[in-house]
Amino acid sequence: MADGKHGDVPLLISDVRQDRPHDLSELTSVRQGSCSGFVMDGRIADSPTVASKVNATVNSQRHRLSVIVFAVCALLLAFAASRWSELLSAEFRMLRGSFNVVLLIYLFLLNIRGWRAGNISYIKMFELDNDWTVWNSVSGVSMHTGFLWSFGCSVTLLLCALNRTTAVSYVPVMLWVALFTYFVWPFKSYFFESRMWMINVLYRILVSPIHEVSFADFWVADQLNSLASVFVDFEFSMCFLVGLGSYSVADLKEMPVCRIATWNSQLILAALPAWWRFAQCLRCYYDTKEIPHLLNAGKYFSTFPTIVAAGMLATAQLNRPHAWQTGPEFHIWLYTTVFRAVYVYVWDVRMDWGFFKCNSFPCSPVRSKHPFLRTHLLFSPHWVYYGMILLDLVLRFSFLVKLCPVIFGMVPGDVFFSILLTMEVVRRFLWNFFRLEYEQTKSMPEDAPTKSRQFSAGNTPTLPHEM
Template sequence: MFDNPATNSPHLRKSGSKSLFVDPGVNGSVSEMGDLKGSSSPLHITTMVPSPIFLWRFKVVLFLFWALCCCKIGWDSVMRMSIDLRDLFLYEAFLYYNPLLLVTMMVWLWGVNLWVFSQGSVNYSKVFDLDHNHLTHREMWKCSMWLTIIVPTSMTAYLYLYSHGEVSLAASQPVLLYIAFALVLIFPFDIFYLSTRYFLLRTLWRIAFPLQPITFPDFFLADILTSMVKVFSDLERSVCRMVHRQVATIAWFEADAVCGSHQIAIPLVLVFPYICRLLQCLRQYKDTKEKSSLLNALKYSTAVPVIFLSALKYHVMADSWTSFYRPLWLFSSVINSLYSFYWDVTRDWDLSGFTKIFKFSRPSYISTLLYGRQWVYFWVIGSNLVLRCAWTYKLSAHLRHNYITVFTITAMEMLRRFQWIFFRVENEWNKITKSHPMGEISLEEDKLLGSTTTHDV
């Protein structure tokens, strides 16, 4: 009485074939299904899907082939230039692409930061007040991968075209690249992570004009920007040369050029992130009346004499620079380096929280390698001091022409900032967990996930 008449209907079976409907309670149903899969029935469709490991290996091989081609074409293009123009040729190419290469490196490192936080007990989304739709380390690495492909490809095209006499086409390469990046950043449509781009632009606006109460993402990003002042300096000079149509003109005499290395705009661009951070500290003191905000503002103010005294090298007599301004610049550099180092260790990191860093909720390779090892903390403190001093020295004006040295020091400063982020975010998370018990934090997260209105950041 419980038989399904549809299963016994002859209209649902082909002549000489088995039933398409199989009762799971009947013995032999599995074998019948196996016969069905192995039959030559037109209902059976075989699809060949490559394995994820194969796709990953194919992408790696393709990426290595592309990198090898870029290196080969770039090297041959440089060797085509005459010896007396080769260094200036490289210097100008590096000027245009150095900012975007450093930004690419910072995006890669930020993705590593997010990955480590996701493996551990630090809830970085709570620290930055993000919702569940924020970009993870996978999306950040995807963006950085595209940057890694696009920027060197444009640089290789610039070197190749200029060395083969196509000056106008070579000049268009960095211009088109900068325009494309600007358009993607301000694109108003809901593609390319619109909410994240809006969050970044809004935070940059709040940094430049600290008229509202300061939040953690505001001064966190501002601190990162102080490590990228070289990016803004080269970016200003590159845009200036593009506006004045001086791209791909290696015969320019830099000292007297409109966009040369001696112009007053360079120290102004270098000091701008420090001034923004100083104003943030003053605004924070106005809101909280904490004296530590004034001491933090004093720390950023010590960078101002370092930058402007260094710029005086090209605007004063050589004797005056050697006898008066250079010793004053060295003294201000030592003060800035030591003050910044002290603040990093005692305030931004809070040594009492060092024992929790790299303490993951589940075992991982990094936790086994780093957690509980004293050399990690000695390395972080020692390298922070050395790189702080090196970064202050990089602000010296006489290093502007040594683009390889400046790029190396800037990359090292980004590595210092990369390891600084771990302890800074960890310290902020410790403050949140102390002020709000974990039960309250979980309740707030449940309310956020259950809310119908979300804010994609």
């Protein structure tokens, strides 16, 4: 927006100065080929009209209501699944995938608030129009999908309470169909331009490595890596829907028709997001000849042995129930998973966030005031960075909780696994803040000093719906 005001977020922001103040809210990023970062330039964002302000205020109230309804339905579903685990096992698995998709859209709104507060030029990084349009689009899409998921969840719980075992299994599947129809709706309504932007990005991801890789391409592909389990749950939902033509609901829940018999397709779908990023990294190396892109490709390649090992372990458990923690398949899974977790964690903090690099130590003429961090930090208080480094470590190794039988036995397996999947979505949401911040700071002069300031009543940024 023209006045450079952004989200009402209780954060301290670093105002980077050199000879004069750098208003990063007025910056743009010009794409330099593929995989090569951004050069910042000036821009003036469009201001909303009065009518748009009124509509945004109304939509904001509806959006808050959708958040409340979405959270309540999610809690009720988790409670029902833990109490009636046998009755809702299949439906819970079909609903959790769509839940994580909608949750990530909601969290993206918080990412926008944080980026705006930090004066991070995410608009031009993603090659979008202006932040006013982006905020309204993401807010509207999250509101629509949130209400849609809440409605499907409510109907599922109601039918379950009425003991309509046959009808209840159709609802989560039809919810997937409704969400897919919403995103590909061909008419110019329901934020058509924003949905088409996402579809175009997804198309470029699907055909990787044919096209050059933009920042938006690999960023969205990274989001898909945190939603890899959603692909498996979607396949399970479609298998369940097709199976209803040949089996009863009771048979599908008792027999491993969709849980085990389609392991090959499930493993392929789980590996797809990693393959897309792997192919993008190879394309980046082809375009730039920079070795870090090959190392990044190796990070995503490490996902494939982990997925294969998980499939071997699940298959072994069918014949040998005690294969978990005792058989050779378990040890293969554990070693490959730990190796991957170490690889991706080191890459997170060093390459994606820019921490623990040479300029944090005496080897650089510009020494960071904060050990192990970057020279330029746009968010404050700075202890948040150290907290995020530790939190990312915990979330990356959260799978180790499966090895503790006491904790693992406290809740049903599907509910416990769903909690881990949701934790990964939250980790990606936190990762987004520092990834874009680092992308912006890479264009700043190393010797530019920083000065922290805190929002007060006089300089609190304003989001569109608050105008």
